[in-house]
Amino acid sequence: MKDPVLVKESAVHPKKTSPVESSSTKDLNLVQAVNLGLRQEMQRDDRVIVLGEDVGVNGGVFRVTEGLQKEFGESRVVDTPLAELGIVGASIGLAMYGLRPVAEIQFDGFLPPIFDQIISHAGRMRSRSLGRFTVPMVVRSPHGGLVHAPEHHSESPEAYFAHTPGIKVVIPSNPYDAKGLIVSAIRDPDPVIFFEPKRIYRSVKAPVPQREYTVPIGQAQVVRPGKEVTLIAWGAMVHTCLQAAAYLSEEHVEVEVVDLRTLAPLDLETILESVSRTGRAVIAQEAPRTCSLGSEISALIHERALLKLQAPVVRVTGYDVPTPLYKLEKYYFPDVDRVVRGIRETLKF
Amino acid sequence: MERLEVLDCEGRCDPALKPQLRPDQIREIYRLMVTSRRFDEKAFRLQRQGRLGTYAPISGQEASQVAPPYCLQKSDWMVPTYRSAGAYYTRGVPFKNILIYWGGDARGARVAPDQRDLFPTICIATQIPFAVGLAWGAKLKAQKEKKTSEVVLCYFGDGATSKADFHEGLNFAGVFRLPIIFVCENNQWAISLPRSRQTAAPTFSQRAFSYGMEGIQVDGNDVFAVHRATQAAVERARAGKGPTLVECETYRLGDHTTADDASRYRSAEEVARWQKLDPIVRLKKYMLQERLWSEAEETKLSSEADLVVEAAVEEAEAFAAPNPVSFFDHTFAELPWNVLEQRKALEEYLKEKDSRKDTVILDKEGRFP
Ligand SMILES: Cc1ncc(C[n+]2csc(CCOP(=O)(O)OP(=O)(O)O)c2C)c(N)n1
Numbered sequence A: 001m002k003d004p005v006l007v008k009e010s011a012v013h014p015k016k017t018s019p020v021e022s023s024s025t026k027d028l029n030l031v032q033a034v035n036l037g038l039r040q041e042m043q044r045d046d047r048v049i050v051l052g053e054d055v056g057v058n059g060g061v062f063r064v065t066e067g068l069q070k071e072f073g074e075s076r077v078v079d080t081p082l083a084e085l086g087i088v089g090a091s092i093g094l095a096m097y098g099l100r101p102v103a104e105i106q107f108d109g110f111l112p113p114i115f116d117q118i119i120s121h122a123g124r125m126r127s128r129s130l131g132r133f134t135v136p137m138v139v140r141s142p143h144g145g146l147v148h149a150p151e152h153h154s155e156s157p158e159a160y161f162a163h164t165p166g167i168k169v170v171i172p173s174n175p176y177d178a179k180g181l182i183v184s185a186i187r188d189p190d191p192v193i194f195f196e197p198k199r200i201y202r203s204v205k206a207p208v209p210q211r212e213y214t215v216p217i218g219q220a221q222v223v224r225p226g227k228e229v230t231l232i233a234w235g236a237m238v239h240t241c242l243q244a245a246a247y248l249s250e251e252h253v254e255v256e257v258v259d260l261r262t263l264a265p266l267d268l269e270t271i272l273e274s275v276s277r278t279g280r281a282v283i284a285q286e287a288p289r290t291c292s293l294g295s296e297i298s299a300l301i302h303e304r305a306l307l308k309l310q311a312p313v314v315r316v317t318g319y320d321v322p323t324p325l326y327k328l329e330k331y332y333f334p335d336v337d338r339v340v341r342g343i344r345e346t347l348k349f
Numbered sequence B: 001m002e003r004l005e006v007l008d009c010e011g012r013c014d015p016a017l018k019p020q021l022r023p024d025q026i027r028e029i030y031r032l033m034v035t036s037r038r039f040d041e042k043a044f045r046l047q048r049q050g051r052l053g054t055y056a057p058i059s060g061q062e063a064s065q066v067a068p069p070y071c072l073q074k075s076d077w078m079v080p081t082y083r084s085a086g087a088y089y090t091r092g093v094p095f096k097n098i099l100i101y102w103g104g105d106a107r108g109a110r111v112a113p114d115q116r117d118l119f120p121t122i123c124i125a126t127q128i129p130f131a132v133g134l135a136w137g138a139k140l141k142a143q144k145e146k147k148t149s150e151v152v153l154c155y156f157g158d159g160a161t162s163k164a165d166f167h168e169g170l171n172f173a174g175v176f177r178l179p180i181i182f183v184c185e186n187n188q189w190a191i192s193l194p195r196s197r198q199t200a201a202p203t204f205s206q207r208a209f210s211y212g213m214e215g216i217q218v219d220g221n222d223v224f225a226v227h228r229a230t231q232a233a234v235e236r237a238r239a240g241k242g243p244t245l246v247e248c249e250t251y252r253l254g255d256h257t258t259a260d261d262a263s264r265y266r267s268a269e270e271v272a273r274w275q276k277l278d279p280i281v282r283l284k285k286y287m288l289q290e291r292l293w294s295e296a297e298e299t300k301l302s303s304e305a306d307l308v309v310e311a312a313v314e315e316a317e318a319f320a321a322p323n324p325v326s327f328f329d330h331t332f333a334e335l336p337w338n339v340l341e342q343r344k345a346l347e348e349y350l351k352e353k354d355s356r357k358d359t360v361i362l363d364k365e366g367r368f369p
């Protein structure tokens, strides 16, 4: 069997770069793409400020904010005390005041302290004040596992946020979307959690236009067309799924891969359109299974497209246990093989 | 704010504050410090050679790593952070465990049943509230049995004092007068952020006053000062006189972790300044002056330290790989259907995968960070 390689990003988004743009297009990785998006929004709008731990001099532990403090100064790129609740609470107030804060939480595993502010305030500021006060804030955080990290550095907490009323959740799977989505998130009038799949921070490079553009929040994208099965994923798992689809196409099974890009609100239309055509759906995620995004998507498909289904929806997920330390993480997170197996299950019907 | 210093950087002792330690105890503390440093240097090299995961070094902080746990009894509790190799070693946790844990295997954090030393806490400051709960339990037990109390030693860094967990935890400890010693290892940095970014107050120890507890700042590179302050705090706690916050002013000589490059945010001159205050060098000077130590003994200790460290590396590297499905086992006392089902599914999947030819399509992994 041949070794499937990481699918080249240019193959994922062939239509995105027109020849006109190519002169002002650079090959960037995801870190550089978010950095460019932040930089351009900060140039365009002086209400945008970046705050968090180690975002200034150090440029973030993943270097996503590299060079921003130098360009925009210490009052717009702010190293804060070590306090996630404080960072997000203060960001809410800054946003209510009229600024456009982009808060960085250093790792997914350090998001829990912010839930109080997210649930009790960010998500309900607009509704409780009947639109008088709003929270146009972005919270950025790395996402997911398989980087050989210590405990709490490999988490997939998207469902907690997607479950919270009033919160939008976004996760790009490639540099083009990363830049377009960070810009949309900053301009969005409501709070957005912006996840960055850390496994592919540097491994995926793709042409990213220098010009200003946005990728709209709330729109999924079919990143590989297919007829037999719809494979739904987000973040780093999109690449695992693309490999699974490439593998199965050698057996003449054509898998359609949908990259959700936004997890709240879900792009129901794209999901249902695809599943109605293929009649089969597999959802792949790193997060634990119970009460996850996969659960929600599966419910939606069963509720709204049951009669179009040829097989029950299959979820390929992390397990309902804390993410193990890194020696065992490869058994925890779904890999290409497990995704292929999940697809085969739906083909049995 | 009270500040305690006993040894100067030439190893001269304040005559009014002679150490309350016997010569053999001083030598033992020195051995613990030297061996911890040796381990630290080895762990760093192992990580660079790809033989260890991310590791948080303690070099420069040996006085505050060794002296506080040295004041404890076996039945006391220690709640460390992730930067705790020296503290663990002082408590009798073998280096082997530390290597296994940072090698990505949870079994490294499992200590002997009679040992009350907790796993490393990685989410900053989150250990403080539950350490307070342990102290509360110890107090209730002491009251019930009409005995002196077990005490809890709770570690954290300067950065940790910025989190709500610190404030809520210390407040509880003050309100309930709990037998706990909070040791803040103020090593001047929280990754790239200087201590001035954590508080506008001149010291961390003064936080104690607002929670109605004793507080003291000590020269954290002076092992006698650290020992004197924590010993007094332990005695107070044991006698039911409540908690203490001990701020140890020290310095992290190395990078934050093996994933960090400290030269991005701090100057070589600053590091050199602190190198002159090295806690090991100071103690050695004192011991030589007091004729508690000789260069011959130093040579012997040095080779013994190497042996301890090398043996730990060998044992850790010979440790059998974990069972792939073991991560399900301790989720609950009794595993519910979903976990059992998932465990079985993974077990069967791995068996089936072994017997198939068309498998193992591994994803590309990322890097930390
Ligand atoms: C809640 C939380 N936020 C952020 C981090 C990332 N992080 C790891 S160590 C560290 C700095 C901690 O500084 P300090 O408390 O002074 O301890 P030190 O590392 O200096 O020993 C940070 C920000 C974390 N582990 N936990």
Ligand SMILES: [Mg+2]
Pocket: B157, B158, B159, B185, B186, B187, B188, B189, B190, B191
């Ligand atoms: Mg520190």
